[in-house]
Amino acid sequence: MRWFETTLRVRFNEVDPWGVVWYANYFAYVEAARAELLDRFRLLPGELRRLGFTAPVIRVRADYKAPARFHDRLRVRLGLRPSEAAKLVFRFRIDREADAARIMEGETEQVLLRDGSILVYKLKGPLKERIEAMSRWFEGDVTA
Template sequence: MFEAQTTTRVRYSETDQMGYVYYGNYAMYYEIGRVETLRQLGFSYNEMENAGVMMPVLNMNTNYHLPGRYDELLTIKVKIPSFPKARILFQYEIFNEKDQLINSGETTLVFINMKSNRPCRVPNELVEFLEPYFS
């Protein structure tokens, strides 16, 4: 299993009239966590796309525990619990400044060859970065 975390501050534009994080913005927080997790591994999502592989979201599940609020610094914890093949699972926990769990969820992404628009295996470069965490 690989684990990483990053932080982001809730901007005013991400909130509703009550000052709570608008529910649809949690998908964006998941993306921030996902990209930063790969970056912490030493892997570049941008370079993967330049090499012809993209990772669209296949499905997303989310659970709302407490509201996130304007100007809070959120901690996004991300786990890759299993070694990817043609799909990769990311699990998320988002905490507020009081270290309270405000949201949890997961996304499954699929590796797609951009030329054929068909599923493909996990890129070798990502395999090399992940192998030490799953041996």
């Protein structure tokens, strides 16, 4: 499986009084990577809305391994777990670039809703095509 990867630097406003990244900011890092990835496949929230869908996060799991600190450069990696259902399950890993220390890892799960409240069980049309293209990319299909 291929990973989507981006890097960022911890900013001063993201750390607590002890100089450690405040725990919820790690999710902002994951979200920044996910937005970058979804933009590539035209799956950002605005585009989903135009297609008549929303994709709320319904589950998050996170395991904190080591602290990140001000000015650390972090590598955020995302993987897409295959699913037969109409949902997006992203694995994520955050590592410090300087020493490759694992900072955090986990998973998010998003379901797809049509018209804001109707759970989608089977994908169709442009949304299906875009999600399948993203899945192929993670499987290593360079034509996707």
